[in-house]
Amino acid sequence: MLLLSVVSSVFLLLATLQAELEQCDAVLNTSTGEDTGHLGKYSVQLVTNSSNGTALTYGFVSCGVAVVFYGSNFVPVKKISTGDGLFFQWVLCAAVWSVSLVVNIILGSPTFWPLAMLGGAIWATGNITVVPIVKTIGLGLGLLIWASFNLLIGWASSRFGWFGIDAEEVSNPTLNYCGAGCCLLSAVIFFFVKSDVHSQSSRPEEQEPLLTDGCVNADGVSSSDASWVDTLRPRTKRLVGSLLAVAAGLLYGSSFVPVLYIKNHAAHHDSRFTGASQFDLDYVFAQFSGIFLTSTVYFLIYCAAMKNRPRVYPRAILPGFVSGVMWGIATCCWFLANTYLSAVVSFPIITTVSINTTA
Template sequence: MNGDLVSGYIGAVVAVFFFGTCYVPAKQYPTYDGIIFQWFMCSGILMVGLAWGLLSNNWWQYAEAGLYTFPQGILGGAFFAIANLLIPTVVNNLGLGVGFMLWNATNITMGCLISRFGLFGMNPTVPSRPYLSALGILFMLASIGVYGMIKPTLATMKKPSAGSRSHAGTDELSPLLPTNHTSPERRLTTTGLVLTRLHREDESLKQVLVHPELPNFGPFMMAADVSEHVTLLDHDAEQKRKIVGIIIALLVGAFLSCCLVPYVHWQQACKPSELSSAVLATCNPLNFVFSQCLGIYLTSTVAFLLYSLFHRFVLKRSMPRSVMRPAYMCGVLWAIGLTGQLHSMGRLGFDQAFPLSSIGPAMVSMLWSACYFREIQGPRNQTILAIATTMVCIGTALRVVSQ
């Protein structure tokens, strides 16, 4: 195995670990409002992009590195941010278990089709053993369904101490409303401030689809985590709601599968320049980090501003809040994973690196839930976890051998 392959697989491991770990800092905190949470998270992502840009920038010559901004990176970052913004709506309409399986299956399937058949202008990648490659993908897809069978025991979120409740809470851990003034129609849960089951069942289809202040969920959170789907009393509205949820889940998977296609276009077109050139092009995959992070932040900020206008002029109430420091740390960890993903794609290629960095983080997230948070308990759940994790490993091994 040559140096590029070793370096590429190390990058893939970094991506899998940090993508799967990125939501751990916020695991035991109520996120309250997902739109605000993801904006704080994207601020952390941008900070890593800026730090890498400053460290790697060529200060002596105009170069395609460091703080150089690639339009393709802005587009790729926008794709990811849009997917991230749509996920809470999918969870609200389908539940996290079904949504997780749909968007991850779509993500992996579309990513493989894009690579195999050269869709969207990419050069097709034909493995030397296509049947083994397809079998590896099937193992990865099947593991998603197996993970969805896990029934976790939810960890208790962190709450403020008794002494801090004696005054109006203004810190990140205090409830959005004081406990002695909380409306009977609302309650504080591990997903933040949400409507009670009775109130949610009576909502119309329009109210469900345009639902503000949904809690945050990410693409790699565990499949059976925290959310309980509340079925509407109106059967027709519930069926339409599921159809809309499925469509949005498929869109989430499509956006996730395409978020690095602009990077591949740049990589295919990039040609290293001479050292004496006015613009120094090195084709280093990490040159793309700042642009991708900037695209994510800009899209997230536009969504945040539109959301604030929606609260101000439509809902006619002030913006809710969300935990800041945990969300920011989530973004920092995610951006470190992005650097590993870009590096692995530069060394291994999209066909090898993308499926691994798509299903691997879900496996890491599950292992965090089982080993650290103790949410996956009992022989049944642990057996399912072991089977699904083994399937991911087998699928990965088959993909490696197929090349």
């Protein structure tokens, strides 16, 4: 099943790379003309080839770094109590925003587009489901499901021009659709995979070190890592976890849409985004600000619902911050990959290899 997911992404990648290569050939033909006998023409061709090769190198290196950090960003918190996940998410998002602040300073504070914050809000909404997903169906199965739907929505929105962005043309639609179909089939099959998630009471020896962590403002709670999902029956857990994973994947896959929308409308003279940057990293600070703002709103709502007695896990702060920094670096590299390879190419590479690395 994991192999099927990989095969689907390979199909998508081959189709999109073929389109990219044909586009590069068209640019080369336009730049060099029919007459290649002049030294100046050869010089233009060499420079163009060099720039294209450099862009591909930057793009694939960015993909590699993103995959490494996406595949390991949960390692620091693997054995740390996170409770219901709201406090952990807020710490992680604070770290994510810190990364974007550094990037923004390095880039010289590019124009801040508020619409890009919507992408951050969409991502943060999906991210609050991660801890419940892990507790219901496990990280491995949860990631397989949400990554599959992440890939599907990212591919479909770019391929068909959903949400007002420009559609990506492919030279081999058959290969492209075969890849998407295999990905959809693998996502359906994942729903029938048996997960191996145990409650805390079933493995007390594994939970013993975590009992010393404790949590602040958790009167009457017998376990340091108990949450509402622990009261669900096994079948209900599986259903809830699977639905949350699907929702998370759809939200994750849509988080890049606002940035792509701004870039696509930058050339429209009647658009409010006229002249907007085509360099994706210029939108990192705005999107990550949306992530932190939205997570803060969710955390405040949570505090109000808990009557100002949120369950805070002190030992999760530093590991959560490290995890957020790793995720922030990975996403910055994904933005770079979108610039140098295009989103329709970077999506299958990063999502598929991240699945293999984590699962």
